[in-house]
């Protein structure tokens with residue numbers, strides 16, 4: 001009986017590994033569209049990825065995954081192998097990719113967390129100080145990242161050729177040849193291995209340059225902050241693909257707008273076209289673009305006039321405006337840019353120039369928006385924005401007749417941590433819990449820092465018993481994490497209150513009930529999860 005159970009467990013682990021790897025490869029491939037653009041090679045690779053996932057989902061009877069994979073297969077058949085699909089089709093494909101990510105990202109719904117960890121490619125660490133490397137490894141293990149330590153570069157090289165890691169962490173003190181050996185290893189691979197470099201001493205500019213040439217994604221210096229290192233590595237494993245960019249094309253000529261849209265669609269960018277400049281404001285509100293691509297001369301008003309109207313509104317003060325026009329007079333181009341614009345591209349346009357300019361502007365704007373919505377220590381949504389997210393989710397749950405849970409989390413006896421180790425060590429614990437929470441929830445869940453040591457999670461389409469089991473799992477795992485505070489190993493726990501949205505309940509009442517449940521968890525001895533009572 002025991003043997004059968006262990007075989008069953010092995011099978012579950014095996015299935016977890018395969019499905020997770022395949023889903024990840026599919027999500028990555030979709031994300032790569034922005035860089036490689038729609039072409040035959042990409043199309044074939046992506047289609048193969050979808051086929052493999054469909055087979056696995058069928059074999060292991062994973063309904064939601066199978067549904068998403070089949071939807072993608074149908075959409076791929078509608079798309080043309082040589083021509084990028086239009087924005088509407090791209091949006092449908094993106095939705096199906098998100099469904100794949102979602103079906104695999106709440107690890108404890110169907111797949112045990114150990115399966116996910118063992119399915120992940122490892123991180124190889126090469127450190128002079130083995131003790132430090134072992135301690136980093138044990139922190140990584142808590143985040144589901146398998147790490148292997150090497151003290152000699154030869155052994156590391158052999159391991160890399162045997163199994164390619166997801167990333168490497170290299171202490172530059174291990175290498176005498178200014179990282180030449182890493183550059184040599186990277187030559188074996190078309191897709192370079194991300195490397196985090198570390199140096200106790202401030203590195204020379206030559207070392208930094210070598211690191212950049214070896215695909216160094218970060219260079220950490222001084223006393224190693226395992227939280228910062230984990231943060232860098234966790235992002236490499238993230239299942240979430242970035243939301244595709246959205247560009248509003250304002251041009252009175254439908255054919256010119258269509259040409260620009262088509263070019264942007266090749267890079268997976270969603271587009272909307274407005275031919276009547278007077279309808280531009282409504283389109284801005286409904287489409288919420290990451291950039292506006294605008295003609296200079298339109299009936300009724302000019303591009304620069306429209307740009308100034310956009311800038312009159314504080315919420316659109318920073319949205320990038322790029323002119324796309326046949327105007328060749330450089331003085332007029334500069335004048336247009338100085339009147340609220342950001343860039344000028346001349347028609348007939350070069351596809352590559354258009355895509356690169358638009359992507360650069362969109363990326364900067366997204367980063368800016370991201371920073372404004374998030375708390376700087378934890379990178380989680382700030383108080384105002386998590387509440388906004390809760391309000392939107394409550395409305396969506398009512399409209400779709402779906403269950404919605406709201407969880408409030410508060411670190412136990414946090415004052416004692418601050419008092420014993422200082423405020424900056426307290427901050428480190430807050431950052432560790434945030435990173436942990438970001439790892440453990442679905443892409444569709446929203447996590448925020450509610451207050452100092454208090455966090456909130458919005459869980460759409462989640463039943464209360466599932467939310468309770470999930471939060472209990474997260475609580476238990478987090479309590480096992482050992483924090484290095486001022487040379488001491490310290491364990492920290494949290495308490496949690498969960499409320500499930502009842503019919504016609506608003507966000508305020510829901511958060512108040514979750515808060516009451518949290519209070520009960522504290523009163524019941526802390527380090528536990530309490531479900532709120534249903535409102536009478």
Ligand SMILES: Nc1nc2c(ncn2[C@@H]2O[C@H](COP(=O)(O)OP(=O)(O)OP(=O)(O)O)[C@@H](O)[C@H]2O)c(=O)[nH]1
Nearest residue numbers: 410411412413414415416418423424426427452453
């Ligand atoms: N380090 C750090 N501490 C913070 C931050 N925000 C709030 N705090 C501290 O968190 C502590 C919270 O203390 P209390 O509300 O008494 O609660 P507690 O000690 O966690 O005890 P219980 O919640 O009852 O388990 C206070 O000492 C705050 O100063 C922050 O951003 N960083």
